[in-house]
Amino acid sequence: MTTRDPQATALARLAGLIADETRAMCLLALLDGRAWTAGELARHAGVADSTLSEHLCRLVAGGLLAEERQGRHRYVRLADARVAQLVEDLAAQVGPADRAVRPRSLRESSAGSAMARGRTCYDHLAGRLGITVTDALTARGLLEQETGFALTDAGLAWFEAAGIGLERRGRRPLARACLDWTERRPHLAGVAGAALCRHALDAGWCVRIGSERAVKVTATGERALFDLLGVDAAALR
């Protein structure tokens, strides 16, 4: 009673925001980096609109989500890359979703394996696709993984040559490791990871499947990844 620790209070409050299955489902869904409407999230989580509305209020008040009102819609997305990283870290800690182990239905099963093949992780690539690209960068000496996690000079040049701009803004690190929860290995995140993902989508290297986080590599993408990084297309399947 008398000895309240403000840091502990804040920590508990932050964790409390995530410590609810419905809110957790929302945060995981929002890891696709896009904005969802309140109604979409309610249907996704399987609760009443009213219930989800309250959850959103708490998440926004807690600084985890940013909202944008447009007409009668309330769009909501993860507040920033820091929050995304936090959710990713927590998700990685609990391990791969059981869904991959014992799928309930064919639809979930195929959705699960599509997610395992390739997906976005907030704003960068993840799944087998993300790991493959990260490994290829490392094998070519563009990314240092032995002594930490950083782009090499050759790596900076590679991004330059590929026409992928790396904007240094704020304190976000250029390269950062994000633990992949299907592969259990780190993949490239940070400014470089985001730029690479954005370029991959813009240049048609991969396209989103369905309405969630899964992505699929196109024929164009296979060629580009082979030409630029020597990635064998078979590794992506």
Place this chain on the structure above:
Amino acid sequence: MTTRDPQATALARLAGLIADETRAMCLLALLDGRAWTAGELARHAGVADSTLSEHLCRLVAGGLLAEERQGRHRYVRLADARVAQLVEDLAAQVGPADRAVRPRSLRESSAGSAMARGRTCYDHLAGRLGITVTDALTARGLLEQETGFALTDAGLAWFEAAGIGLERRGRRPLARACLDWTERRPHLAGVAGAALCRHALDAGWCVRIGSERAVKVTATGERALFDLLGVDAAALR
């Protein structure tokens, strides 16, 4: 009801373990990297022994803590470096403790500023001390922070020359950034951070103050840090 997502369930459950002020106080206290007895934690948190005992059971069952029974004592510590990192990340997200801003008492105030000067963060150095060392490593070209966070070749040689062994075991990264919650900037963690901290304590560069996480740089330490890294002693005060 029908659409339970196992990953969301696990995520919520993990967060739920942290989402209690008493348990949060325990986790933060255990960030000193040492083992505490159940009774110590109970007094620290200001709750009954019985209450804390239950909390410990949940934390151990949830995999956040490891326990070791010795006679009538139950020693408990953070399960591993991953858990420590998780707690650190969450703590960094909520920002510096208000205690630094508006101290309640002289004792807390001086304890707070000692923590801000230098402390351990699970198994590596943090606070102004940690930041100063990290900056010195970076300034000397031993640590790369521009394009990520990794030791350079010169950095590996420096550790070798200083007689600080870097054991590569498991998948723990050699160098990793840990966000400092007093300085709001990254400091060196990972295998290298742990080895450096251990060496600093073993060699008498710094000593623990009181029973918590704060450490103080000794005269020996000031000399060593100046000789090896060119650190100005004034920066540590």
Place this chain on the structure above:
DNA sequence: CGGATCCTTCGGCCGCCGCCGAAGTGTCCC
């Protein structure tokens, strides 16, 4: 052996919080 210490189990209390449906507000479209 007896007392002290440390921890755990149990029962009971209380408050918080997630849930819903119904009613209300604001926005869009025809």
Place this chain on the structure above:
DNA sequence: GGGACACTTCGGCGGCGGCCGAAGGATCCG
């Protein structure tokens, strides 16, 4: 304007979980 739509507010319900104190092991020490 009127109706459909998206979201919010409110009241009420139910359950979970944190808290305590008392009692019950377990261990150590003299």
